[in-house]
Amino acid sequence: MVIGLYVPGDSLLHNLSAGIKLGTLFVFGTALAILSSWWVQVGALFIVLILWKVANLGIQRIKQIGWMIPMFALMAVLVNAYLGSWEQGFVMGIRIITLVLFSMLVTYTTTLDEMTHFFTWFISPIKWIGGNPEMIGFAVSFCLRSIPMIITVMEDIREAQIARGQKANVLHLAVPLIIRLLRISSEISESLDSRGFNARSWR
Structure with a gap:
């Protein structure tokens, strides 16, 4: 997603x-x-x-x-x-x-590749202190690209609640949002693992 x-x-x-x-x-x-x-x-x-x-x-x-x-x-x-x-x-x-x-x-x-490559280049000096620019670059670019996805998920949940006649309520929105995001994060994690993407692969 x-x-x-x-x-x-x-x-x-x-x-x-x-x-x-x-x-x-x-x-x-x-x-x-x-x-x-x-x-x-x-x-x-x-x-x-x-x-x-x-x-x-x-x-x-x-x-x-x-x-x-x-x-x-x-x-x-x-x-x-x-x-x-x-x-x-x-x-x-x-x-x-x-x-x-x-x-x-x-x-x-x-x-995503363009963002990752830019951040990796930008923070490459951290190699001098033992840092991992590839991992950090991917994490930062991934977080940036997740913002619109979260907004889209929130809108989908709200539209479904409106269709069921539910009134706007922060708690009713937050609970399914957290569940959806946890499910998505799990799917993304499994997808990355299946492609051999893990912390050890970056060392």
């Missing part, structure tokens, strides 16, 4: 290296955290939406974030509005949506 999130294509974003995309995501996120003007946040969201168009991913994939991210954004708006002002709340909400869309964009246009 996680590996299959990559969407093949020949767009400009697909052809960019993983290092450029991940570096841009880091700089982009840092800039949004520093610059608190609402027009900067709106402009950044507009830029990300343009990039989605350039990547030819389609509006349907944006809908995959479902109701969870807008809900978290709304909570951020209300909390920041209560602690500060409505403008601060608006800025935080837009910032969350923008960064999630950008991270999904990177995930959809970058293969």
